[in-house]
Amino acid sequence: MNLFLPEALSDIIFTIGAELLIVLAFLHMLSSRRSPSSMIAWTLAIFLVPYAAVPFYFLFGHRKLVKRYQKLRFQLKPVDDTAPLCDHPVEKLLYANEIPPATPGNRFTICTRPDEAYETFIRQIDRAAESIDICVYEMILDETTRPLLEALKKKAEKGVRVRLLLDSIGSARLYLFSRPLTSLKEAGVEIAFFMPFLHLPLRNFINLRNHRKIYIFDKTTVLTGGMNLSEAYLSPDPRKARYTDLLCRIEGKAAHYYLQIFEMDWAFATRGEVFLPEPVSIAAGSACLQVAPSGPDTPSDGVVEALLNAICNATRSIRIFTPYFVPNEEFVRALTIALHRGVELTIVTPERSDHIVSDLGRGSYLRELASKGAEILLYRGRVLHAKAMIFDNDCAVVGTINFDNRSLFYNFEVVSFLYSRKDIGILADWGEKLIHKSVRYTPAEKPFQIRIENFMRMLSPLV
The missing domain is CATH 3.30.870.10 (Endonuclease Chain A)
Incomplete structure (x- = not known):
């Protein structure tokens, strides 16, 4: 008995399968919100190199995680019902997109030097008494991050809840070779990787990455901006830094929105329940700011x-x-x-x-x-x-x-x-x-x- 299909029949099945995938790709494009330029670019790619473009589309072409986020639908909850609007057109537009209004009474400062940013991190970790929550795209184990991780480890051993959320692509080295994180886990540090690309690769879309940098201390102080955790961004020796970057320090009511965003990302990465903490009412300064998430987890742009x-x-x-x-x-x-x-x-x-x-x-x-x-x-x-x-x-x-x-x-x-x-x-x-x-x-x-x-x-x- 011949267990192999005739060559002609195999070619027919392969061709039909390929054409079905092309049709499915086009149907998905038509059902998703895309700019005309994006649709034209993908259409040209599929027509010119279909056998390469179609697999790439299904891996990289998705933009919103509507179904996966039905239970975790992103919606920031206002700190209070009486938060005044700053009466700016941008604020009103964000408010119409389900983003809570701006909150007054925050303290806003910036760090622009790598050594200044490093000292700020060390100081904030040292001051933390209850919790440290970190979400970062890229973390590399080097001379700068080792002392930071050691400080986090000591805090966890003292009973401070420490959570570390890393993107599996941005922090691929630690995702693939996680042995350096073992001692942190043993000390009680909770570690999760966002959309691990080796686990269900077709389900965890490679193109949708968590590029957020959120560092929260005791639920009231936030560090954010462009800085990842590596010597290239922050270092006690500025000569070793590769980038010119910006680290913002925010204290006050706005910190609660960053905490909500972290909790949503953490629940998504760990497949756990969403815990939205009660807001802590703090008046720390005069900054009026509005925290706005963006990405596949938000219902609109x-x-x-x-x-x-x-x-x-x-x-x-x-x-x-x-x-x-x-x-x-x-x-x-x-x-x-x-x-x-x-x-x-x-x-x-x-x-x-x-x-x-x-x-x-x-x-x-x-x-x-x-x-x-x-x-x-x-x-x-x-x-x-x-x-x-x-x-x-x-x-x-x-x-x-x-x-x-x-x-x-x-x-x-x-x-x-x-x-x-x-x-x-x-x-x-x-x-x-x-x-x-x-x-x-x-x-x-x-x-x-x-x-x-x-x-x-x-x-x-x-x-």
């Missing part, structure tokens, strides 16, 4: 809408500080219209980032905006990894979100919208220092380079 709204409502100036600048056409059009209205647009990005694909992909966008009058500056120094935006000095955004498609539409992110002028001024002063260390961008002139940049622009929805 509230942060994207808010950024577009801020660009459209700006009347004087827009300043964008980002390591990667690969926006979609909506943002390019909004920024172009702002320039035509006479708004000053300044974009500060690194002279060379740590992702060559992003550097190639940004050229077409920077060239277009520069031709419309935007001031494009390339930061010289350590690689710029900080993320911040300032609109008219009456609204600012700081957090983990980059100005690219992946960060805006795919990653789990979190930002704070600032509405208090004093605190926006702190960010503006920091931004001016970056501007003084930057050089003006010179658009490509060689036809070959322009063609490469234009080609990368076509692929940008897939980057």
Whole structure:
């Protein structure tokens, strides 16, 4: 008895199966919220290289985790029912997207030096008496993080609840070789990996990564921003740091929203129950800010809408500080219209980032905006990894979100919208220092380079 199918029949079955997968991919695209440029890019890829593009689409093409988040549907609960609105259009738009209003009475400070950030971490760990909750994209075991982990271990041994949530891609080395974490677990530190890519790889979408950096101490103090946990970001010896980054310290009512976000991520990663703690009412300062999550766990693209709204409502100036600048056409059009209205647009990005694909992909966008009058500056120094935006000095955004498609539409992110002028001024002063260390961008002139940049622009929805 011949156990093998005839070659012709095998070819027919394979062809039918491949065509079915192509149809399923198109049906999924039509049923999901996608920009026209994204749909066109995926359609071209599927038509040109179907046997490569279709598997990639099912691995990387998903954007929202609607079904998996039905039980854990993200909805921040207000600290109190009487929290006043700051009466800013951006705040109202976020509120319409189920983001609680801004909370006053917070203290907002920033750390800009690697050694200063390291000392802040050590100090906060040392002061913690009840709990330490950490969610971070990338953690690397090195000379800087070993003392931090040792400090966390000692706190756990003293009865402080310590939780560590790592992204399985960003912290892949520790995910694949977790022996260095054994002593922490034995001391009582709870450790989880977000969407472990070796466990049910088709269920845990590789493209949906937790890019949030949330460090919470005793439920009242938060460190957040662009800094991951490695010597490249924070170090007692600044000479060893690779990046120029920003670490924000927030005390007050706003800390409760970061705690809620952490609890949701922790429950999702551990498949446990969601525990939403009671808010602790603290008045620590004068900062008015609104905490806004973004990503596959949110029912809408509230942060994207808010950024577009801020660009459209700006009347004087827009300043964008980002390591990667690969926006979609909506943002390019909004920024172009702002320039035509006479708004000053300044974009500060690194002279060379740590992702060559992003550097190639940004050229077409920077060239277009520069031709419309935007001031494009390339930061010289350590690689710029900080993320911040300032609109008219009456609204600012700081957090983990980059100005690219992946960060805006795919990653789990979190930002704070600032509405208090004093605190926006702190960010503006920091931004001016970056501007003084930057050089003006010179658009490509060689036809070959322009063609490469234009080609990368076509692929940008897939980057």
